[in-house]
Amino acid sequence: MAVINVNSISKSFGKTQAVKEVNFEVEKGRIFGLLGPNGAGKTTAIRMINHIIIPDAGTITINGRKASSQTQKMIGYMPEERGLYKKMKVGEQLIYLARLKGLTYDEARKTTRYWLDRFDASDWYHKKVGELSKGMSQKIQFIATIAHDPDIYIFDEPFSGLDPINSEMLKEIVIELRQKDKTVLFSTHRMEQVEQMCDDICLFNKGQVVLKGNLREIKQSFGKNTVTIEFQGDPTFLDRLEQVRINNRSTNFAEIRVLNGQDIQQILQLAMQHAEIYKFERVEPSLTEIFISTVGEDNINPKELA
Numbered sequence: 001m002a003v004i005n006v007n008s009i010s011k012s013f014g015k016t017q018a019v020k021e022v023n024f025e026v027e028k029g030r031i032f033g034l035l036g037p038n039g040a041g042k043t044t045a046i047r048m049i050n051h052i053i054i055p056d057a058g059t060i061t062i063n064g065r066k067a068s069s070q071t072q073k074m075i076g077y078m079p080e081e082r083g084l085y086k087k088m089k090v091g092e093q094l095i096y097l098a099r100l101k102g103l104t105y106d107e108a109r110k111t112t113r114y115w116l117d118r119f120d121a122s123d124w125y126h127k128k129v130g131e132l133s134k135g136m137s138q139k140i141q142f143i144a145t146i147a148h149d150p151d152i153y154i155f156d157e158p159f160s161g162l163d164p165i166n167s168e169m170l171k172e173i174v175i176e177l178r179q180k181d182k183t184v185l186f187s188t189h190r191m192e193q194v195e196q197m198c199d200d201i202c203l204f205n206k207g208q209v210v211l212k213g214n215l216r217e218i219k220q221s222f223g224k225n226t227v228t229i230e231f232q233g234d235p236t237f238l239d240r241l242e243q244v245r246i247n248n249r250s251t252n253f254a255e256i257r258v259l260n261g262q263d264i265q266q267i268l269q270l271a272m273q274h275a276e277i278y279k280f281e282r283v284e285p286s287l288t289e290i291f292i293s294t295v296g297e298d299n300i301n302p303k304e305l306a
């Protein structure tokens with residue numbers, strides 16, 4: 001039985017259909033990524049799973065029980081809009097929130113100390129939340145979500161605002177949750193995080209699911225019609241390639257998706273005429289490429305895909 005079962009849910013706000021007949025399942029002990037361009041309906045779906053808003057149609061079950069204020073208690077939920085009490089001190093706030101989730105004072109204090117220490121944030125115990133930077137309060141919000149040790153976690157854009165060190169720390173903790181057989185669903189625009197963490201994904205576009213399943217299988221199904229190239233020299237030869245789409249381009253690297261039967265050998269030959277080639281490899285497409293080819297370039301602001 002799936003831990004989270006989303007069955008044909010729809011939701012409109014006035015004339016905007018935010019979510020349209022969406023289905024997906026999240027299995028126990030797995031990390032599930034919810035992806036999609038801005039406005040695709042991810043947060044609306046997440047709010048429905050957390051019973052913050054109610055679907056116009058369709059059903060959601062959590063561990064087999066219809067989503068309700070009761071199932072809300074089974075979930076550690078970090079919403080997109082971060083809500084901490086700015087005037088309260090970090091330590092007392094985390095203890096207060098953990099106690100609301102049912103922990104005794106001693107348990108709440110112990111877990112607060114543990115997680116602040118894990119995030120190198122023990123010094124903040126007596127600081128007011130209002131004095132923290134965006135990234136610092138993001139970490140506190142994350143601790144508040146996980147400290148009571150629920151079995152299900154839902155994070156809406158957990159990496160936004162975090163520097164690379166803290167993103168890495170958060171990633172490690174999410175992977176640890178899976179090792180403890182916890183179930184995690186999170187939304188993100190950070191494709192590299194998804195590639196490194198997720199077992200399964202669901203890609204939304206315009207309120208509908210356009211791609212879902214096991215990440216490994218999805219990548220395999222796209223075939224090895226992509227090359228990555230590392231080179232030294234003038235990168236403008238890349239602009240001369242026809243019938244390709246270039247992603248993840250930098251001064252000495254590019255990921256080239258080969259379209260319409262373009263010959264990979266010709267790409268190599270052209271590259272060798274203009275640059276010193278360090279590496280030329282035929283690979284499965286990156287998730288960025290899968291995202292763009294599925295959703296369509298017109299629907300994406302490139303800045304969305306970090």
Ligand SMILES: Nc1ncnc2c1ncn2[C@@H]1O[C@H](COP(=O)(O)OP(=O)(O)OP(=O)(O)O)[C@@H](O)[C@H]1O
Nearest residue numbers: 013016017018036037038039040041042043044045
């Ligand atoms: N409370 C609301 N009232 C009116 N429209 C809303 C409301 N919430 C969401 N929408 C609309 O529903 C659509 C889906 O929004 P949603 O926030 O679910 O997208 P998202 O995929 O989470 O986007 P992003 O990646 O930008 O966070 C958008 O067109 C948005 O304007």
